[in-house]
Amino acid sequence: MSLTIKELHNILGGTLLDAEGKEDNIINNFENWFPFIQNKSTAYISPNKQTWKRFGSGANAKEGNEYIKKDKEDLGLIITETYVPDMKFKTPQLVINDSAKTLTKLAGEMRLQYKHPVIAITGSMGKSSTRMLISAGLKDYYPLQNRYNSNVRYAVYLLLCKMIRQSNFAVLEVSLNALNAVGNSSYLIKPNVAIVTGIGAAHMSTFKDILNIVEAKASIFDGLTPEGIAIINKDTLHSDIIIERAKQNTSNIIRYYFSELVKAPLFHAS
Numbered sequence: 001m002s003l004t005i006k007e008l009h010n011i012l013g014g015t016l017l018d019a020e021g022k023e024d025n026i027i028n029n030f031e032n033w034f035p036f037i038q039n040k041s042t043a044y045i046s047p048n049k050q051t052w053k054r055f056g057s058g059a060n061a062k063e064g065n066e067y068i069k070k071d072k073e074d075l076g077l078i079i080t081e082t083y084v085p086d087m088k089f090k091t092p093q094l095v096i097n098d099s100a101k102t103l104t105k106l107a108g109e110m111r112l113q114y115k116h117p118v119i120a121i122t123g124s125m126g127k128s129s130t131r132m133l134i135s136a137g138l139k140d141y142y143p144l145q146n147r148y149n150s151n152v153r154y155a156v157y158l159l160l161c162k163m164i165r166q167s168n169f170a171v172l173e174v175s176l177n178a179l180n181a182v183g184n185s186s187y188l189i190k191p192n193v194a195i196v197t198g199i200g201a202a203h204m205s206t207f208k209d210i211l212n213i214v215e216a217k218a219s220i221f222d223g224l225t226p227e228g229i230a231i232i233n234k235d236t237l238h239s240d241i242i243i244e245r246a247k248q249n250t251s252n253i254i255r256y257y258f259s260e261l262v263k264a265p266l267f268h269a270s
Contacts, residue, residue, distance in 0.1 A: 001165065002026045003026070004024045004025065004026060004027070005019055005076070005077055005094075006023040006024060008027060012079070012094060012096060012102055012106060013096065014097070015094070015095045016092065016093075016095075017093045017095060018087070025041075025076060027042070027076050027077055028164055028165055029042040029043070030043050030045055030161040030162060030164070031043075031158070032044070032047055032064065032154065032158055035067070040073075040074055040075065042075065042076050042077075043077035043078070043079055044068070044077070045064075045079045045099060045102065045106075046081070047061070047099060047154070048063065048080075048081045049061045049062065051099055051101070052100050054100050054182060056153060057154070064099070065080060065082060065084055068087075070086055070087050070088055071089075072088075072091075073088075075089075075091050076091075077091065077094060078094070079094045079096060079102060080093060080095060081095070082095070103157050103161070107158070107161050107188055108160070108188050114163040114170070116167065117169050117192045118189060118191045119134060119170065119171045119191060119193045120174050120189050121134075121172065122173075122179065122217050122220045123195075123236075124197075124198055124200035124217070126197035126198055127151065127173045127197060128146075128151075130173075131145060131173040132145075134171050138168075141167075141168035141169050142168060143167060143169035144159060144163065144165070144170040144171070145170070145171045145173070146171075146172065146173045151172075151174055151175040151178070152177040153175075153177050153185060156172060156189070157185070157188070159172055160189065172189060179216050179217065184219050184222055185223075186221070186222050186224075187222060187223040189223055190224075190225055191224060192224075192227075192229065193228065193230075193231065194220045194224055194228065194230055194246075196217055196218065196220065197233055197236075199238055200237070211238065214238045214241050215241075217242070218242045219245070221245055221248070221249045222249060228249070228252065229250065230252065230253045231253075231255075233255075234256065234257040
């Protein structure tokens, strides 16, 4: 799947500049970190340090436009809140009001058009290893997955944007940052399979009560597709609460645990 610059303009709105004769150029990838851009089919979503505070970006974060190399030829489109002057190759620019809202909107649109299974993983521990194990098992299908361990809200939304390429599977590691009160990303992710690996005290610096962590992690089940599957570590803290939350959204629940008797992993579907 791909979109033309004109089609992206129709989806996102804003003002399209420096695009004369280039409206039909193809875009099939998105980045919000400029050094990763390698070709003219990639659009750069330039982070704005003010609007991206909603994503938890740090106070010392730079403006995305500051990273743009004005002599870069292999760049298809800049999506920005502030027009970038003096680009050597007159790269098309889509000037929008709020780059955070634009990233969110684009992520939702690309998820709706994605036709393959989505697996979302969260937990206080084991997220990355679980995601890497699943992706390794699916390696012949070239799954979409997190870059490194980047799993905060904006990174998850960027992954949803990358669904434009229609990879055969998407395996998304989702942090508490993407499930908190700012907005539950599970509704945007719409996972076919949602996994909670475990609950611990890793986030007690920002949460007063571990039950708040449990509720936040369990909210990953809220966006499950109608036939979605919940997979839960029954041995973890407050697994009963997590299981009950899953039951509110699906009847397809798999619990995994280690038997004290046989010392081997057991799986139970309910």
